[in-house]
Amino acid sequence: METFLNETQLSEMLQVSLACLRRWRLRGEGPEYVKVGPLVRYRLEAIMRWVDGLPTGGNGGRLKPVGPPRSRLHPVA
Numbered sequence: 001m002e003t004f005l006n007e008t009q010l011s012e013m014l015q016v017s018l019a020c021l022r023r024w025r026l027r028g029e030g031p032e033y034v035k036v037g038p039l040v041r042y043r044l045e046a047i048m049r050w051v052d053g054l055p056t057g058g059n060g061g062r063l064k065p066v067g068p069p070r071s072r073l074h075p076v077a
Contacts, residue, residue: 004034004041013047 005013010031011021024030025040031050034041 003044005044005047006042007040010042010047 007018011018031042032046
């Protein structure tokens with residue numbers, strides 16, 4: 001049998017509020033979920049895939065550099 005987490009368990013695991021988790025779900029930004037009747041459940045495997053797909057370090061490559069790129073060569077005076 002698969003392991004499922006409820007909203008409260010996942011919000012504690014990720015250290016985010018329930019409101020944040022619900023907002024992600026409504027926007028389609030959070031981990032994949034399953035509806036069991038009116039209940040929302042998250043598969044542990046889907047959570048791990050989602051976390052693995054998140055950007056890491058710096059700005060995660062989401063933002064473009066501001067201004068022109070800097071030259072690595074210094075002009076000779």
